[in-house]
Amino acid sequence: MAVTQSRKRAAILAIGDELLSGRTRDANIHYLSGWLTERGVALAEARIVPDVLDEIVEALNALRAKYDYVFTSGGIGPTHDDITVDAIAAAFGVKVIEHPKAVAMINAWYDAKGEEVTPARLRMARTPEGVELIDNPVSGAPGVKLENVFVMAGVPRIFQGMLNAVEGAIESGAPVHSRAVTARNLPESRLADQLLEVQSAHAGVSIGSYPIDGDEKGVTVIARADDPAIADAAIDAVVNAMRALGFEPERSDRKHRS
Amino acid sequence: MAVTQSRKRAAILAIGDELLSGRTRDANIHYLSGWLTERGVALAEARIVPDVLDEIVEALNALRAKYDYVFTSGGIGPTHDDITVDAIAAAFGVKVIEHPKAVAMINAWYDAKGEEVTPARLRMARTPEGVELIDNPVSGAPGVKLENVFVMAGVPRIFQGMLNAVEGAIESGAPVHSRAVTARNLPESRLADQLLEVQSAHAGVSIGSYPIDGDEKGVTVIARADDPAIADAAIDAVVNAMRALGFEPERSDRKHRS
Incomplete structure (x- = not known):
């Protein structure tokens, strides 16, 4: 993280x-x-x-x-x-x-x-x-x-x-800004290289990749950062990578608390 | 335990x-x-x-x-x-x-x-x-x-x-024999002394007490033992204690795996 x-x-x-x-x-x-x-x-x-x-x-x-x-x-x-x-x-x-x-x-x-x-x-x-x-x-x-x-x-x-x-x-802290996007039917393993690139290109973000019930049914990607602009930039890059593979991303920020 | x-x-x-x-x-x-x-x-x-x-x-x-x-x-x-x-x-x-x-x-x-x-x-x-x-x-x-x-x-x-x-x-072991009984609406705190007695009177058994959503709505008691006869004897004693307080126990062994 x-x-x-x-x-x-x-x-x-x-x-x-x-x-x-x-x-x-x-x-x-x-x-x-x-x-x-x-x-x-x-x-x-x-x-x-x-x-x-x-x-x-x-x-x-x-x-x-x-x-x-x-x-x-x-x-x-x-x-x-x-x-x-x-x-x-x-x-x-x-x-x-x-x-x-x-x-x-x-x-x-x-x-x-x-x-x-x-x-x-x-x-x-x-x-x-x-x-x-x-x-x-x-x-x-x-x-x-x-x-x-x-x-x-x-x-x-x-x-x-x-x-x-x-x-x-409890001493509360600044919220973590979290962005999420899901591509149904896109195997996580087809997006792995792109996610590594996005992670490397965006300092201060943590990119998590979560397959939907295995590698076949799709993947949800979460970008978490202290700076909301960095989380936005990273998730936009993920969205573009999903589209380039021919899958239509669904943004799902509200469903995920982090 | x-x-x-x-x-x-x-x-x-x-x-x-x-x-x-x-x-x-x-x-x-x-x-x-x-x-x-x-x-x-x-x-x-x-x-x-x-x-x-x-x-x-x-x-x-x-x-x-x-x-x-x-x-x-x-x-x-x-x-x-x-x-x-x-x-x-x-x-x-x-x-x-x-x-x-x-x-x-x-x-x-x-x-x-x-x-x-x-x-x-x-x-x-x-x-x-x-x-x-x-x-x-x-x-x-x-x-x-x-x-x-x-x-x-x-x-x-x-x-x-x-x-x-x-x-x-995995080297499997002898199963733990588990018996369960529930008394709806009996506060766990009313049964506490009796459970301690049952625990003390039956060597080789572990008596667990689990309130249903707090102390008001009832209690489930589980007796676990290596020897099924000891588990039976202990749960029978719990059943009797529940009845003595005016509550009708429901046996629920099959719903609980231990």
């Missing part, structure tokens, strides 16, 4: 046996990738690990040392298999406490619904020491922020709600 | 800027997770990295040292942004060669379609030195196997075709 040097870089650590067993297809990585791109932040890596404390600790410590922001998803619910809070505390070398403000939030949430605050529900008030809380507009129990790590729920609707709640803590 | 000790462990490294930018939602991690589970192999970790050589090398070397099998997806096509072959070679410290058998496969594929074998198409015959080839029943250009690493295409249909082609190289 030729772009993104000046942008903040983020990673996501998705936690849960069910994401690795075939039961559940993760949705948060993809959602976060689009959300960050819209804010000029680069999602630079994603990892999925099971509900195993040492694995979570190792991955989290690697990611939080390397990136500006780390988002975790999953494992912060009320049941015995929710061990993310303990893992985060172990990774930072801090204690797990019952967070007074989290207790208050959970009490208020269940009081408003006329339900009892059981020990299991209070388990969701356990946090690593020294955190800020992340509002949960969907189901009450908060996420936590500790240094550059945002610990959030795995249920996509809750993850997305928490993401909105932390927007102010 | 209390299970899987005797099984082979695998990881997947999905490669591609488009998987981290919001453009494309990865499909291969989820597909592989189910495929491996059906074969008694544990998918233990997944990572997504961009098309950046050093990042691919670092992730691959970490994963291939730690797991029995590593599958990569993406970046083996004919265009300039396909750098996975170079990264694999760099990770293993071997040269990139033009593989004679891969050349023959690509020649045969395009000859059969009456199309020219261009330099761009021959680029897909570049491999690290010392590999075995992985048949590509979908689009001709092969993947490669080097030691415990399987390098495969990113296009899901091709990835799946290559996976079928390598099945014989």
Whole structure:
């Protein structure tokens, strides 16, 4: 990638046996990738690990040392298999406490619904020491922020709600300007030399080539650049190359977020 | 997880800027997770990295040292942004060669379609030195196997075709026996104490609890064990606990692969 040097870089650590067993297809990585791109932040890596404390600790410590922001998803619910809070505390070398403000939030949430605050529900008030809380507009129990790590729920609707709640803590960057064009039925391999030429001729652009379900059904080319004029010039050159091969390009910028 | 000790462990490294930018939602991690589970192999970790050589090398070397099998997806096509072959070679410290058998496969594929074998198409015959080839029943250009690493295409249909082609190289294990039950409208937090009891009372089982879109709409509980009798006993105890709370459980084993 030729772009993104000046942008903040983020990673996501998705936690849960069910994401690795075939039961559940993760949705948060993809959602976060689009959300960050819209804010000029680069999602630079994603990892999925099971509900195993040492694995979570190792991955989290690697990611939080390397990136500006780390988002975790999953494992912060009320049941015995929710061990993310303990893992985060172990990774930072801090204690797990019952967070007074989290207790208050959970009490208020269940009081408003006329339900009892059981020990299991209070388990969701356990946090690593020294955190800020992340509002949960969907189901009450908060996420936590500790240094550059945002610990959030795995249920996509809750993850997305928490993401909105932390927007102010993320330093957004200049948007990447992205242009896309598709030529149906043009094999990617017939356009390869031309794409290399376009890439070489346009400094500051990153040209990506994405075959449609293999090399036969067509190709989508994306030009990404900090400078919109450079993205425009590069994609125009790709359009001309497609036409020279006898294929009619379809511009599709709006369908692609980057 | 209390299970899987005797099984082979695998990881997947999905490669591609488009998987981290919001453009494309990865499909291969989820597909592989189910495929491996059906074969008694544990998918233990997944990572997504961009098309950046050093990042691919670092992730691959970490994963291939730690797991029995590593599958990569993406970046083996004919265009300039396909750098996975170079990264694999760099990770293993071997040269990139033009593989004679891969050349023959690509020649045969395009000859059969009456199309020219261009330099761009021959680029897909570049491999690290010392590999075995992985048949590509979908689009001709092969993947490669080097030691415990399987390098495969990113296009899901091709990835799946290559996976079928390598099945014989994977040592399958005993299946994990999985049982599932759902109670609609039962908040997970009301069942937490009972699940902990079931987990504690049944050695050799792993009980996972998965809220349906938050804590309000219900919960699915999965019991996984090497011994099917233990999985049955544990899920029966969960069913009883759900009924004791006044909710009618629905067994849903067939919908869940683990």
